[in-house]
Amino acid sequence: MIITTSTAGRCPTCGAATVSVDDAEPWCAGCEWNLDAYDRQRRAPEFGWAWVDRWSHRLGYRLTRRQFTHLAGRPLGTGGRSAAAMVTAGVSVLLIGAVLALAVTGVWLIVAFPFPNVAVLLGVALLGLAVALRPRFGRLDPELEVLSADRAPELFALVDEVAAAIGTPRPQVIGVNGDLNAYATAVGLRRRRVLCLGLPWWGALSPPERVALLGHELGHFGNGDPRRMVLTQPAFTMLGSAADLVRPVDTVAGGGIIEMIGEALGKAFQWMLSRLLFGVHLVLVAVALRDSQRAEYLADEMSARVAGIDAATSLLDTALGHESVALAVRREMRAGHGPGRWRSAVAESRAAAGGRLSLLRQLSVREESSLFSSHPPSGLRRRMLAERPRHDPLVVLTEERAARIDAELAKEYEQIRRAVAWSG
Structure with a gap:
C-alpha cells in the first residue's frame, strides 16, 4: 500500500x-x-x-x-426500537398478510366452484403465486463442517463462556469452513442459531482477538439484527422474489403481427412492473440495513465488553487489512505452516502497516459507506469503540488454551491448508 x-x-x-x-x-x-x-x-x-x-x-x-x-456517546442497547426497525417490521407484516390473502383466496376459489371452471384455474394460479412469494428463512450451509461438543470440548466451552458473559443465547450449531470470515445466523422457521468460524480467519487471530470475534458474532443473537429475525425476513426477500417472478423472458418466436404486438406490450408491462417491485425492494432493503448497521455497533460493544477495548479494536484493524491478511495466510498455508505461523505473518503485516492504519481507517469511511451495506465502515466502528469506557475483559483466553483449541481442530486445519495448497 x-x-x-x-x-x-x-x-x-x-x-x-x-x-x-x-x-x-x-x-x-x-x-x-x-x-x-x-x-x-x-x-x-x-x-x-x-x-x-x-x-x-x-x-x-x-x-x-x-x-x-x-x-456516539450513548448506550447502544437502550432507546427502544429505531424507526428503521419499526418500518421494516411493519412492511414485513403487510407482506406476510398479502401472501396469506393470496393463499386463502386461491384455496377458496378452488373449493368454492366446481371443476372445470375459470375460477378454479385462477385459484390455482393465486395459490402458486403465494407459494412462489412465501418468505425464505434460509438453510444450513451444506459446506459447513458441523462440530460436536465431544469433538471440540474446549471450543464449545469457550463459546459458552462468551455467550454467558454477554447474556446472549448459545448457538445450537457450531461449525467451521475454509473462508477468511466468520458469521452468526439463524436458519429455518424455528430460527436455529448457527455460528460458523472460518478457520483461516480464526487461526490468524491472537487469543484476545478470538474472544472479541466470538463476542461480536454471538452478540448478533441478542442485538435485534433484522437480518436474523423471523418477523423481518420478508422485507429482505419477498419483493425481490416478486420482481424476478414477473421479469419478462424471451419466448419462442412465431405468430402474426397481432401476436407480436401483444407480446411486446406484455413484455413492456412486465418490465415496468418488475422494475417497480425491484425499486421498492431496494428502498425497503436500504431502510432495513440502517437498523442492521446499528446492530453491528451493538455487537462491537458486546465484543469490547467481553474481550476488552484493545482486543475489539485490534480485531477491527486486522479486518481492515483483509487483503493483506489473506495474502499472508495463503502464503503460509502453501509453505505447509499451521495457525501459529499464520498469526505471526499477520502480526508482521500489521507492524509493516505502521502509521498507515489511521489513514486506512479514514478511507474506509468513504469506501465502505453505502445504502446497501449491512456493516458500518470499519473506521467508524473502531472510532465508536474508542470512545467507550474502558474496562477489564470478562473472558480471557490464554495462549495455552488457544493451543488446545487449535489441537482439537487440527484435522480441519490440515484439510483447509491442503485445499489452498492444491488450488495453486
Whole structure:
C-alpha cells in the first residue's frame, strides 16, 4: 500500500496538506474535507449509471455519518426500537398478510366452484403465486463442517463462556469452513442459531482477538439484527422474489403481427412492473440495513465488553487489512505452516502497516459507506469503540488454551491448508 502526501493541493477548509492512499481521491486527514468524494475508479458500480451511483454514495455516506453521530456517546442497547426497525417490521407484516390473502383466496376459489371452471384455474394460479412469494428463512450451509461438543470440548466451552458473559443465547450449531470470515445466523422457521468460524480467519487471530470475534458474532443473537429475525425476513426477500417472478423472458418466436404486438406490450408491462417491485425492494432493503448497521455497533460493544477495548479494536484493524491478511495466510498455508505461523505473518503485516492504519481507517469511511451495506465502515466502528469506557475483559483466553483449541481442530486445519495448497 503506497501513501502519498499532496504538496500541490491544500485543504480549502483548514489549509493542511491533503493525503491519499493508493491513488485514492485526496482528502484532509485533519478535518476530513473531501472524504465523502465519490471515487469512481475505486468503487464498484451499484446501479451502472455514474450519476445515480454518485448520488447513492453521497446519500449512503450522509446517512452513515448521521447514524454514527446519533449513536456516539450513548448506550447502544437502550432507546427502544429505531424507526428503521419499526418500518421494516411493519412492511414485513403487510407482506406476510398479502401472501396469506393470496393463499386463502386461491384455496377458496378452488373449493368454492366446481371443476372445470375459470375460477378454479385462477385459484390455482393465486395459490402458486403465494407459494412462489412465501418468505425464505434460509438453510444450513451444506459446506459447513458441523462440530460436536465431544469433538471440540474446549471450543464449545469457550463459546459458552462468551455467550454467558454477554447474556446472549448459545448457538445450537457450531461449525467451521475454509473462508477468511466468520458469521452468526439463524436458519429455518424455528430460527436455529448457527455460528460458523472460518478457520483461516480464526487461526490468524491472537487469543484476545478470538474472544472479541466470538463476542461480536454471538452478540448478533441478542442485538435485534433484522437480518436474523423471523418477523423481518420478508422485507429482505419477498419483493425481490416478486420482481424476478414477473421479469419478462424471451419466448419462442412465431405468430402474426397481432401476436407480436401483444407480446411486446406484455413484455413492456412486465418490465415496468418488475422494475417497480425491484425499486421498492431496494428502498425497503436500504431502510432495513440502517437498523442492521446499528446492530453491528451493538455487537462491537458486546465484543469490547467481553474481550476488552484493545482486543475489539485490534480485531477491527486486522479486518481492515483483509487483503493483506489473506495474502499472508495463503502464503503460509502453501509453505505447509499451521495457525501459529499464520498469526505471526499477520502480526508482521500489521507492524509493516505502521502509521498507515489511521489513514486506512479514514478511507474506509468513504469506501465502505453505502445504502446497501449491512456493516458500518470499519473506521467508524473502531472510532465508536474508542470512545467507550474502558474496562477489564470478562473472558480471557490464554495462549495455552488457544493451543488446545487449535489441537482439537487440527484435522480441519490440515484439510483447509491442503485445499489452498492444491488450488495453486
